[in-house]
Amino acid sequence: MLHTIALIVENKAGVLVRIAGLFSRRGFNIDSLTVGATDNPDYSRMTITVEGDEVILEQVTKQLNKLVNVIRVSEMDPNESVDRELAIIKVAAKKEDRSEIMQIVSVFRAKIIDVSPRSLIIEVTGTNDKIEAMVRLLRQFGIKEMARTGRVSMVRGTKAVVP
Amino acid sequence: MGKMTGAQAILECLKLEGVEIIFGLPGGVLLPLYDAIYDSDIRHILVRHEQAAAHAADGYARATGRVGVCLATSGPGATNLVTGIATAYMDSVPLVAMTGQVPTNLIGKDAFQEADITGITMPVTKHSYLVKDAKDIPRVFREAFYIARTGRPGPVLIDLPRDVTVNELDFHYPEIKLPGYNPNLKVHSLQIKKAAAALMEAERPVIYVGGGVKYSDGHRELLKLAERIKAPVTTTLMGIGCFPEDHPLSLGMLGMHGTKYANYAIQESDIILAVGARFDDRVTGKVASFAPQARIIHVDVDPAEIGKNVRVDIPVVGDAKSALSELAKAVGEKAWSPWNEKVAAWKGEYPLCYATEGESIKPQCVLETLSRLCPDAVIVTEVGQNQMWAAQFFTHRDPRHFISSGGLGTMGYGFPAAIGAKMGCPDKEVFDIAGDGSFQMNIQELATAVVNEVAVKVIVLNNGVLGMVRQWQDLFYEKRFSSTTLHRIPDFVKVAEAYGALGLRAEKPSQLEAVLVEAIESEVMTVVDIIISPDEKVSPMVPAGASLSEILELEAAGPSYEAQRSYAGSSGSEILEMEG
Structure with missing residues (x-):
């Protein structure tokens, strides 16, 4: 099962490598990892998705908590949180395919952010499922290049994962 | 305190932390620091190989309970410490390892005697620092000593580029602010209650003790608890000495080369109270057949140890000494039981032994x-x-x-x-x-x-x-x-x-x-x-990966002299008398 963990970490050199090193040393698999600033410049927020059963998740959480630079570790309940990923996809767009591609873009509420004679770049945000579905549909036209972020996640309501 | 060089500040920090002795070996980038050591009251012991500096600091720490300190130069000096740091990490020994580093402007340039020692030691340190600015020295040292000795102790590495030891700073020893480090010492009273009830209910208890009891200084509380509930006590290699082995309730060491009776007791127990021990593979043998009938209470200051290797029924996060002390208060007095008789019979029947005949020294x-x-x-x-x-x-x-x-x-x-x-x-x-x-x-x-x-x-x-x-x-x-x-x-x-x-x-x-x-x-x-x-x-020996019940006896003859001595008089009545 895929779990999502949100981390608040100190914004210091070497923190990312400590976390990545912990995963590799303990044999945990990182599925995706996203890191970025928070509104407090002293801290960064990481979202890690990790594959494994409950026992592994518990170990991951506990081991992460032991790192001195890790301030908070929070497992995100999929029913109580929203999450988003982003992908930009360069897709081959022959004249006769363009309108169909545009339709797909519109249905997925995605955006076209670059247009050239033979290709389009599409930006899509959403859940992992939505992006996967979009990718599947675009594959028929020929995907030339794709760049994806990992997941970012936030608890619904007033509860917050903050330092 | 006024201006001083980085090197002087380092020695001031060591003094403030109560360090009396450093084990080390100098080198090029450490010249400024060693020059300051020349004037210092702190005793420096010059070793002949840096690995020995780390081990000596470790031995000092284990024997005294204080933080051990070692020092090595950049590059090969630092890498020579690695085995010693890893040794301390595995056995949770409080250590501060200082290493020299090339000047900050040369870091990353593959300079002479440069090694990324914080990177190399990351998996075997509790925490590490690369100091890039002399003014950070007081904070880093204060944090390093605090992290090394608190919670589950462990080694902390401080990498010190040459220029950082030369540059000047205004010395001020700051308060510790570590929002991400909160060692969980206080035990949860509800968990203690549950554990005490489970111990009182059980008929075949065993207390399994590791190094955590030693590091928390909890041996007196352990003795009190064990005597109250008449629970036999076995120790890991790290826990040796936490319970007197000439005590009637002592089972000695368990595991691969543990006593037969300790392993038998574990395998037949209906409850195991594990304190400051981590269910290492040398202790459990084949995990699937480890203590098949036992519920497990696991007391550990490191929550990540609980549930890591075996399933745990009652987790107790916290300091071993406080947990033992609370437990001893929460349990009632138990009588010498058929279980104690059974364990005593095993002790009599399967003592540690060796062949005593022959020409050579045993x-x-x-x-x-x-x-x-x-x-x-x-x-x-x-x-x-x-x-x-x-x-x-x-x-x-x-x-x-x-x-x-x-x-x-x-x-x-x-x-x-x-x-x-x-x-x-x-x-x-x-x-x-x-x-x-x-x-x-x-x-x-x-x-x-x-x-x-x-x-x-x-x-x-x-x-x-x-x-x-x-x-x-x-x-x-x-x-x-x-x-x-x-x-x-x-x-x-x-x-x-x-x-x-x-x-x-x-x-x-x-x-x-x-x-x-x-x-x-x-x-x-x-x-x-x-x-x-x-x-x-x-001997005896449980082969790697076998169940604790599958014990090989490799020594033929009768019990050792020592064993013969200690079993005479290890009866139930003795312990009752002792308490009466």
């Missing part, structure tokens, strides 16, 4: 004799057969009197660690129980001991082979002794003399006691070369 007998002649000694060990015999046949009574590399199993650890232990506890007799293989891994430290007049006694159980590996080859590889013969080279008496130490030798059983007495009475660094057979084995 290593087990060396330990028993030493135990009789010098019962209060600090026993430091190397790794392998020597370590297991020292664990089994010396009667351990006091915490911090048995010092051994358990988790990492570092050959070469014992001698430098014994030097550190002796410098920390100069009034105690300190022995390094060694094999000829392990001793040679840091034998150069004879110079350190002789120059600093450290009277460590090294007992070399010299079988001329790498005995533990050879034992496995003997048992599981058809006696194909691949690369385990050392040919009884060198002559350890001559080596000792060459360094200016006292060298003694015993070859026959009749010489043993006199030689040991001479070693004990010696006031200088002493090496005792004791010739034993290469075929000596550590």
